[in-house]
Amino acid sequence: MNVLVISTGGTIASTADARGALVPTLTGEELVAGCGTTRKVRAVDVAHLDSSSMGLAEVDMLRRTVRKSLFDEDVTGIVITHGTDSMAETALALDLVHTDARPVVLTGAMHSADHPRPDGPANLRGAIETAATQRGTGVLVHFAGGTFPARGLMKTQTTANDAFTLSSPSPLPRPMAVAPAPLDGLNIPIVRAWAGADSSLIEALGPVDGLILEALGSGNVSAAMGEAVAKLLRRGIPVVVATSVPYGEVSFAYGGAGGGSTLGALGALPAGYLSAGQARIALATALATGVNPRSLL
CATH class of the missing domain: 3.40.50.40 (Rossmann fold)
Structure with a gap:
């Protein structure tokens, strides 16, 4: 059984350019190779984005990619590497249409891959382990050693490693999933x-x-x-x-x-x-x- 890692970019895949600005450069295979997992993993790249550019068209694409990937019975779970700025929104978008018992786990990083103390490898390793072992949980986010449900999740730190928490005192119940339909083109400011x-x-x-x-x-x-x-x-x-x-x-x-x-x-x-x-x-x-x-x- 394989854990499938879907790479979309974000800080976890970023390195500093000649001006010192962070840009996504690493592939999913490179992220997996550097995370130290012992699980059987395969990786695919679908985007190289800062997640502030993750629009509804990209969310539609991720929904389709996840749905298609879960047709493969050899996939035991899915990990999506993603920027942190819109990770909570993408996680909920996937959770609202997710009906499979196999988990989808999002993760990323607060420090770039070439930072002296990168947090991405440990986050990815933990997300892969979660995807390999959990069932019936819906869509999750694994970050800084914690695993959170998608619903009610929010980013509360701009630079600290433990960037995510829940807005509610306890996990919120998941509503019944709906059939996916394209979101692109909707104007909801x-x-x-x-x-x-x-x-x-x-x-x-x-x-x-x-x-x-x-x-x-x-x-x-x-x-x-x-x-x-x-x-x-x-x-x-x-x-x-x-x-x-x-x-x-x-x-x-x-x-x-x-x-x-x-x-x-x-x-x-x-x-x-x-x-x-x-x-x-x-x-x-x-x-x-x-x-x-x-x-x-």
Whole structure:
């Protein structure tokens, strides 16, 4: 049985160029060769990206690659090497459509491959071991010695090795998986609120398929921003309200034009414990597949 490593780039595959800037240069085979695993592994390269460039088209490609790879009964699990900036979003995108008992495990690194103390080899070795031994777990992220479920995961450190944690006190239940459908082409921006924000950002959006509102506190925005969001909701544009607070759940408790309770009464949906980025993936998947967004949030 093989663990399949799918390489997409990211810091784990990066080295410094002549100017000292980090760019993905290593192949999946080179990453596996340097990680010290004793498992039987084969590697394939599908991209060489900084994960800040991992758009919906690339997420679609990864979904197809994983699905096709799991047709091979000799594959015991899949590891995806990925940049950390959007790892949590890609992990959830894969988890929402994952029905196989074999795990998909994402990993990466905070230090480049040519750093004096690279963390990528240990992360990859641990992810391979997880993919070889776990069953029925859905999509996971293995990082800095910890293994996390995709749902509710967030990056909380810019440079520290232990960059990931869960936003909820305990792991969140996985919703029933949906059949994959293309996400590319959907326009779902994230707009962040701030104290006293006016309506200008909402009014400048143009045509959108949905909106993620990264609100304050438990899910509130200023009155002016709330009034602009209300116009979108009355036009039938789906709006999901997340929070800029790192931990805790969105709950619609407050009134007023920008209060979560008011927006909820107009049809806005709370993101629960999902970050704005993960909420965007959940809403995109719901719109692409025609399911009620509540079922994926």
